[in-house]
Amino acid sequence: MKWRTILSSKTMGDDEEVKVFGMWASPYSRRVELALKLKGIPYEYIEEDLSNKSALLIQHNPVHQKIPVLVHNGKSIPESLVILEYIDETWRNNPILLSQDPYDRAMARFWAKFIDEKILSTTRKVSFTTGKEQEHAIEEVTEQLKLLENEVKGKAYFGGEGIGYVDIVANFLVFWFGNLQEALGINIFSQHKFPFIFEWIQKQLKIDMVDECRIPKDKHLTYIQTRLAAFKSASK
Amino acid sequence: MADEDVVLLDFWPSPFGMRVRIALAEKEIKYEYKEEDLRNKSDLLLKMNPIHKKIPVLIHNGKPVCESLVQVQYIDEIWPHKSPLLPTDPYQRAIARFWGDFVDKKIYGLESGKVWTTKGEEQEAAKKEFIECLKLLEGELGNKAYFGGENLGYVDVVLVPFYSWFYAYEKCGNFSIETECPKLIAWAKRCMEKDSVSKSLPDQDKIYDYVLHLKKVFGIE
Numbered sequence: 001m002k003w004r005t006i007l008s009s010k011t012m013g014d015d016e017e018v019k020v021f022g023m024w025a026s027p028y029s030r031r032v033e034l035a036l037k038l039k040g041i042p043y044e045y046i047e048e049d050l051s052n053k054s055a056l057l058i059q060h061n062p063v064h065q066k067i068p069v070l071v072h073n074g075k076s077i078p079e080s081l082v083i084l085e086y087i088d089e090t091w092r093n094n095p096i097l098l099s100q101d102p103y104d105r106a107m108a109r110f111w112a113k114f115i116d117e118k119i120l121s122t123t124r125k126v127s128f129t130t131g132k133e134q135e136h137a138i139e140e141v142t143e144q145l146k147l148l149e150n151e152v153k154g155k156a157y158f159g160g161e162g163i164g165y166v167d168i169v170a171n172f173l174v175f176w177f178g179n180l181q182e183a184l185g186i187n188i189f190s191q192h193k194f195p196f197i198f199e200w201i202q203k204q205l206k207i208d209m210v211d212e213c214r215i216p217k218d219k220h221l222t223y224i225q226t227r228l229a230a231f232k233s234a235s236k
Numbered sequence: 237m238a239d240e241d242v243v244l245l246d247f248w249p250s251p252f253g254m255r256v257r258i259a260l261a262e263k264e265i266k267y268e269y270k271e272e273d274l275r276n277k278s279d280l281l282l283k284m285n286p287i288h289k290k291i292p293v294l295i296h297n298g299k300p301v302c303e304s305l306v307q308v309q310y311i312d313e314i315w316p317h318k319s320p321l322l323p324t325d326p327y328q329r330a331i332a333r334f335w336g337d338f339v340d341k342k343i344y345g346l347e348s349g350k351v352w353t354t355k356g357e358e359q360e361a362a363k364k365e366f367i368e369c370l371k372l373l374e375g376e377l378g379n380k381a382y383f384g385g386e387n388l389g390y391v392d393v394v395l396v397p398f399y400s401w402f403y404a405y406e407k408c409g410n411f412s413i414e415t416e417c418p419k420l421i422a423w424a425k426r427c428m429e430k431d432s433v434s435k436s437l438p439d440q441d442k443i444y445d446y447v448l449h450l451k452k453v454f455g456i457e
Contacts, residue, residue: 063338
């Protein structure tokens with residue numbers, strides 16, 4: 001039985017214009033699309049070639065020149081976590097992504113930072129190092145994933161009664177991370193080692209919009225392998 | 237609010253701790269300050285922040301909140317009526333959060349530390365990037381008195397603690413931040429006129445002594 005989002009009767013005005021500058025293989029980009037889809041917000045998606053960034057992207061994010069960027073009625077908002085909070089505060093229909101309670105909000109923000117600053121950052125090291133350095137990074141990210149496993153233990157979602165902010169930030173675990181480890185030929189992340197995260201993934205997959213944000217596996221594996229090969233030859 | 241129990245586990249030169257001190261002072265919240273010895277962390281710190289084992293830790297009615305940007309937002313939401321730090325408009329809030337994130341990534345990031353931990357070409361490159369980042373912040377400040385407009389806001393609280401480290405950076409890097417970014421220094425001095433800021437930041441000389449001590453301990457010339 002698939003869970004469907006409930007659209008409020010007044011989600012979007014007629015003159016709302018929402019654009020997302022993104023990249024199909026980026027977990028940061030997918031988060032933003034997932035949040036908009038869950039809230040039922042129509043948007044125009046602009047795919048960026050990261051090796052040849054568009055003038056428009058640079059105009060909308062001059063400081064970092066990165067995706068994702070949300071442009072709402074001409075106003076640019078970069079940085080995925082900032083974008084998620086903006087989406088939640090601007091469109092107040094269900095699902096509400098962050099709790100009203102300040103302590104719960106603080107916990108959610110803490111875990112989102114942990115995912116980005118620790119897990120995803122260490123995952124980059126795993127991808128782009130070799131030998132002892134990579135071994136160390138693999139150990140580090142395994143420990144970090146264990147902390148996340150502990151956080152979701154006994155819960156259907158990271159937050160409250162339904163999909164929320166941390167579930168969206170953790171979306172990289174649903175498709176992206178598994179593809180990456182297959183491409184790298186490593187096995188950090190398995191149902192045996194992380195039963196609670198895998199249980200959470202199964203629940204996530206039942207949500208239509210999560211499935212709509214699926215990163216196509218074969219295309220993704222090829223993409224990662226191409227990037228790794230380019231990195232290896234550049235570092236010789 | 238009556239029986240509020242607020243404890244801050246902190247370390248005096250930490251700019252992250254200073255952010256929380258300023259936010260609590262702006263809200264006029266009384267709290268117990270506990271100085272941590274980072275080479276010998278207390279059981280309380282390890283219990284309240286088991287994941288990172290770092291300061292600052294804000295303990296409110298027994299419940300810990302960790303990470304300074306998270307703590308400043310929490311303080312703003314728990315005590316919303318006095319000195320609101322984040323604006324009410326979602327887009328203005330997004331801008332504030334963006335610049336808060338920028339300060340953490342670029343000003344407090346690994347690269348800026350190279351201004352005092354390295355020499356030669358590496359140091360010159362670090363100084364250049366550091367100044368470029370400060371200039372971007374100057375651009376964002378524009379002609380406003382504070383990043384928050386007419387009063388201290390989130391970005392002011394997030395950035396101003398670093399002012400206490402500027403003198404150490406200038407001495408180690410042999411440059412003048414005021415020459416490069418006069419508007420930013422003027423802004424920092426304006427912030428220092430407020431008790432909430434001046435009482436939360438240690439003396440620049442003390443920070444410089446601390447940096448010299450760190451250089452000795454880590455064998456950095």
